[in-house]
Amino acid sequence: MLDGVIFTWRDLPDVLVTEHRLDRHLFTPNEQSDRQYRFLHEQSPRLIPVWLDGQLKIAFWGSSEPPLPRQGTARHESVERGVWGNLRPIETVVPCPFAIAGGRTYQTKEGIKCLIVRDRQKRPHAYVLSEPSSPYYFTMTRRDRMPVFVAEEFGKA
Amino acid sequence: MPPSLIAHVDADCFYVSAERVRSPELRGLSVGVLGNQGACVIAKSYEAKACGVKTGMPIWDAVKLSPNAIYIQRDFEWYETLSRQMLACVREVSPTVEYYSIDEFFFDATWLQSSHKGDPLQAAKSLQETMRRVTGVPVSVGIAPTRTLAKLASDANKPYGCEAITSSGHIAKRLAGMPVEEVTGIAGRRARRLRAVGITTCDQFVAADRKLIRELLTVKGEELWYELQGIAVQKILTSRPMHKHVARGGSLGRGAGTRLDLHAWVYRNLERLVDTLQCYGYVCKTLGLDISYQDHPGRYAQSTLCVTTNVTEVLGPAVSELFERCYVAGELGRYMQVVAGGLEPQGREQRSLFDNGRPQMDAIRHLVNDKCGRFAVRSGATLPLTHVYSDPSQQHDICDVAGKTCF
Numbered sequence: 248m249l250d251g252v253i254f255t256w257r258d259l260p261d262v263l264v265t266e267h268r269l270d271r272h273l274f275t276p277n278e279q280s281d282r283q284y285r286f287l288h289e290q291s292p293r294l295i296p297v298w299l300d301g302q303l304k305i306a307f308w309g310s311s312e313p314p315l316p317r318q319g320t321a322r323h324e325s326v327e328r329g330v331w332g333n334l335r336p337i338e339t340v341v342p343c344p345f346a347i348a349g350g351r352t353y354q355t356k357e358g359i360k361c362l363i364v365r366d367r368q369k370r371p372h373a374y375v376l377s378e379p380s381s382p383y384y385f386t387m388t389r390r391d392r393m394p395v396f397v398a399e400e401f402g403k404a
Numbered sequence: 405m406p407p408s409l410i411a412h413v414d415a416d417c418f419y420v421s422a423e424r425v426r427s428p429e430l431r432g433l434s435v436g437v438l439g440n441q442g443a444c445v446i447a448k449s450y451e452a453k454a455c456g457v458k459t460g461m462p463i464w465d466a467v468k469l470s471p472n473a474i475y476i477q478r479d480f481e482w483y484e485t486l487s488r489q490m491l492a493c494v495r496e497v498s499p500t501v502e503y504y505s506i507d508e509f510f511f512d513a514t515w516l517q518s519s520h521k522g523d524p525l526q527a528a529k530s531l532q533e534t535m536r537r538v539t540g541v542p543v544s545v546g547i548a549p550t551r552t553l554a555k556l557a558s559d560a561n562k563p564y565g566c567e568a569i570t571s572s573g574h575i576a577k578r579l580a581g582m583p584v585e586e587v588t589g590i591a592g593r594r595a596r597r598l599r600a601v602g603i604t605t606c607d608q609f610v611a612a613d614r615k616l617i618r619e620l621l622t623v624k625g626e627e628l629w630y631e632l633q634g635i636a637v638q639k640i641l642t643s644r645p646m647h648k649h650v651a652r653g654g655s656l657g658r659g660a661g662t663r664l665d666l667h668a669w670v671y672r673n674l675e676r677l678v679d680t681l682q683c684y685g686y687v688c689k690t691l692g693l694d695i696s697y698q699d700h701p702g703r704y705a706q707s708t709l710c711v712t713t714n715v716t717e718v719l720g721p722a723v724s725e726l727f728e729r730c731y732v733a734g735e736l737g738r739y740m741q742v743v744a745g746g747l748e749p750q751g752r753e754q755r756s757l758f759d760n761g762r763p764q765m766d767a768i769r770h771l772v773n774d775k776c777g778r779f780a781v782r783s784g785a786t787l788p789l790t791h792v793y794s795d796p797s798q799q800h801d802i803c804d805v806a807g808k809t810c811f
Binding site for chain 1: 423427429430431432433434438440441442443451463467471472473474475476477657658790791792794795796797798
């Protein structure tokens, strides 16, 4: 559904970069372009920047410990049915300018929606909301689920 | 009397530049703009071009060549906004402007050079800087005695270049060794005809006998021959010549397999056609429908209307009747066009003796849609296409940019 998100170096405050040692996420596409921070779902530890408590924070993307779900995604339909209710999730945003799916990097207008769930140590874990892919998104990425975008884009299934 | 100098302004990788205006983080990155179905690259940045990405290439091939490229959904509404700003900039320096395409303009540059102490190159650079400052879009500018030479000059100096061709010596230098396919109007079959007689470059083309060129490429080729000599024969068109036909349609994405889906596409394209006819002030006498199927020969049907018109009340039933003739049950529709022919300017048409008063459906539709967005009110027949109407990039297409003299 989503392999990763990308932020430009301007998007992330220095304090956040230092605190979470985000240098290992640095990537330079080419000499002329801005440096980027890439947060991939396959990386370990899986991290993702999210808007939380009015500022940008780093959350774990999914979880490696039960009882929280391992995969970093949440089906929008399951949230609607109340399946996530007992985890007391709050909805927020991953304000990434770019995202990666199926090996394609694409632009997002205002980022993607996600749920934040706290573990026993009160640490935030992020679950990107997903919905069935629109025909456009499916053609572009070959993925049958797409993130729920903040702004209306790529159409609906 | 033709202008002594003609300028051609051409935006550099326009769709990508337009995206960079509102998303500066794209600067320096390899970028591809995707077509309406998300499958094809319709424009690319110079960085992507350097990796071998070509316009029209499927995304899965482009990704192999440029794995870190950013792919963006097209947004013709935004591109038109910038295009109109660019047009306004050009109109500031010349009263005689041709809106050639969404990112190209021709204009009479006679006055432009007089404002820069007779130096056309400085004038071109000044315009280039103004357009970048006002719109954020980089352009290349060519100035020459003819349209064809001006376009060659701007094309040859991309990106963000300028050239003023003002003497016969300069013309000869510009044409020397340049492949003849670089000239707009000479491609494919015409180039092959020239190659057969040993003409492969522009300098060979202008050195050839005019009658031979006319024989090979008809009067259109002869026009180019004059233009490349520096003799202007192609005018600047300040308004769009009347269409012979107007058509709306295109690919149906993943295809339309049911009768309802296919009929919905027909009605969507009819509504777009009606909008276009009314925008240009045309009425039509004939209506045609062309549907291509995946595993079945395509079908085309046309009917002559009982009145010359551009209103949905008449064209709707007509297109439904055509649909019955073109529909093949159980086949997947892949492509369609709804075509209006026999065009006349509205107001000059023969009115029906049985006119029942002015139809209201389109007026009401426009009244709401002008305030609430295009397609906010649309035919119920289009309901199966919710996924198309929910996609903002499907609201506005390149052909909805009105007034261009080219496509």
